């Protein structure tokens with residue numbers, strides 16, 4: 001960056017997202033180049049980068065971009081969303097420690113907590129219904145090592161009150177991490193609401209084009225950053241590769257435009273589904289019928305593009321409905337420009353039947369990642385495939 005005043009200081013979100021940082025003064029690139037070099041020529045005068053696991057110019061460009069978007073001091077780019085989450089947990093929770101987590105979670109996070117954090121490290125992992133912050137307050141004490149939540153949650157679209165839980169965390173001096181993947185930094189700012197750590201699977205909205213796996217952690221706290229940076233670069237070595245950093249950085253430039261479109265389409269699809277008689281309940285924070293619509297309106301600046309609903313019919317009818325769709329690809333993941341649909345009971349059977357430490361997912365649940373296609377095409381497709 002040039003050495004005059006920070007041009008991003010008072011910039012709007014769209015400007016921050018587009019904001020290019022020329023990392024190479026000699027060639028004046030407008031777009032940060034992909035630095036694939038694993039090592040850098042050593043000089044007795046000291047150099048900025050030595051070895052690409054520890055620091056890489058393309059990764060630094062993305063990490064600075066992520067920090068600006070979340071309104072945080074420090075950003076870190078990881079090899080996946082799970083790498084970001086597991087590194088955070090391993091850095092803050094010692095063997096035999098105490099972790100309080102919201103019970104409605106992405107299935108990978110749930111498995112990490114039950115199999116590894118509790119199973120291997122003997123951590124006391126306490127799952128609570130975080131929709132009511134009182135449940136978090138009742139579980140946390142001064143010995144707690146970390147509070148963890150996701151909002152909105154995958155796939156039940158539940159919310160938790162980030163500010164209320166941040167206050168509880170502050171009272172007990174416990175760090176609070178929020179997985180904000182479903183909202184993206186465009187619609188939700190956990191750090192501004194008092195959380196200590198904001199986490200994203202960049203695989204989803206941040207990259208936005210379903211062609212990269214990655215994760216991010218953003219924090220304002222210098223101590224938290226130093227611990228996480230040590231784990232990322234030295235201890236665990238699970239940083240994002242230069243080429244993926246380039247892809248995510250490119251995706252971020254259109255994040256605001258994509259998120260506006262995702263939300264507009266999701267609202268129309270949610271209203272369409274709500275009016276259909278083979279659809280029981282629609283879970284979309286933007287609908288007045290969502291039990292936490294008020295909280296969503298308060299803590300988010302938009303409702304994003306994810307929704308789920310309960311299908312009124314047999315498993316066979318559900319399968320026929322999904323196979324009958326032409327515009328929605330059945331598949332895992334979310335946040336890309338194309339619409340994806342997933343029925344957890346058909347696609348991940350063990351997720352539903354395993355003994356539930358965490359929130360139960362109904363067999364009739366269908367999750368949609370609403371893309372940015374023509375919304376009339378999407379609604380017509382649903383209309384013709386629904387029984």
Ligand SMILES: *Cc1c(COP(=O)(O)O)cnc(C)c1O
Pocket residue numbers: 080081082083106108109150154179181182201202203204213214215
């Ligand atoms: C996908 C997802 C993750 C995991 O991210 P990966 O990039 O797949 O490792 C974590 N949390 C949420 C909410 C997700 O949707």
